Amino acid sequence: MISTLRTLTFFLCLLLVGCQILETPSPLSDSIPLIPDILNFIDQRLALVFPIIQAFKNTITSDPLGITATWVGPDICNYTGFYCDNPPDNLTATTIASIDFNGFQLTAPTLDGFIDQLPDLALFHANSNRFSGTISPKIAGLKFLYELDLSNNLFSGLFPTSVINIPTLSFLDIRYNFFTGTVPPQIFMQTLDVLFLNNNNFMLTLPNNLGDTPVVYLTLANNKFTGPIPSSIRKASSTLIEVLLLNNLLTGCLPYDIGFLGNVTLFDVGANLLTGPIPWSFGCLKKVEQLNLARNLLYGQVPEVVCALGNLANLSLSYNYFTKVGPLCKRLIQRGVLDVRKNCIIGLPDQRSAKECMAFFSIPRSCPNPASFNIIPCQIHWTKPQERTKRHLLSYSAISRNRVVL
Secondary structure, X not given: OHXXXXXXXXXXXXXXXXXXXXXXXXXXXXXXXXXXXXXXXXXXXXXXHHHHHHHHHXXXXXXXXXXXXXXXXXXXXXXXXXXXXXXXXXXXXXXXXXXXXOOOOOEEOOOOOOHHHOOOOOEEEOOOOEEEEXXXXXXXHOXXXXXXXXXXXXXXXXXXXXXXXXXXXXXXXXXXXXXXXXXXXXXXXXXXXXXXXXXXXXXEEOOHHHHHOOOOEEEOOOOEEEEOOOHHHHHHOOOOOEEEOOOOEEOOEOOHHHHHOOOOOEEEOOOOOXXXXXXXXXXXXXXXXXXXXXXXXXXXXXXXXXXXXXXXXXXXXXXXXXXXXXXXXXXXXXXXXXXXXXXXXXXXXXXXXXXXXXXXXXXXXXXXXXXXXHOOOOOOOOOOOOOOOOOOOHHHHOOOOOOOOO
């Protein structure tokens, strides 16, 4: 009887295109070979992941673009979204090396039991789908994974701490989800190039080891991060290029140490609760193109050394409490580079009312180490600022829901 059933199963699989795992109604069906034993795969590694892909396919509840219609038969390397290559541990083998589901609009209740079961996966991109649930700790077992993009989905729960145990990971993008709680400080010690955590519900005082991060692009915007910007940020001076901390709950004064970020082209801490004057050390941000300090509680004179920065295309200081600008800054205002609307600068249009300014300055304010605000830790070359075209820098792409292309 079992022999007859095996024969029937074999011929049915030859006749039915894209048939999936077939079982007989017999209680002994577990002893009957599954499809990977019957279909002709080009490599055993593909045969092993076939049932995993098919099981995941069965969990998908919405597929408006008809993506999964291609996920049939043994030619897995031609499934839409799946890409094959030779794994590092066997250059003669063929395996699923990367998955790109960007923009597929697939809906599934979880990714557990799927990506964590693809042992050779090096890249997983899934921007703009409707995947939900939490991230399995088993993902730490993916020894080749170096890019993980789960952005613009419906994931929830705590930060997926298992990613800390993936030694090869260099790109982590989990923005636009519903993650909550704290972010483990260890993530800032990972050998990442890109860290996009923006647009979640993370709550954490920025850790003192923030400057240990080797990332090039640091995007923590639109969360609930609190506390001051750690002075350790200067330790990231050799790597950091773009920093996005806007729209959090950061407090305290701007640290003098920010002036050591000589490679930064974008520094945005807008819409926080930062206070104090702008340190003169900001005049050492020689590569900065966009500097946003708007919508904080900053005050004092806008330093002329900042307005003398030669690469500035946008300096936004609106909605603060600055009281004075010098001749270089006035030129930037005239050119539309410097925005000082809604401050307390006498003689300029569109400022706060005298009542607002008086109320603000009636409360005593101070910063620790006040002498550090007048120190310039670099050689200043006073040159006439050049006309600059405002570029759309990479980290600002992360503020939109779409995929980020490096």
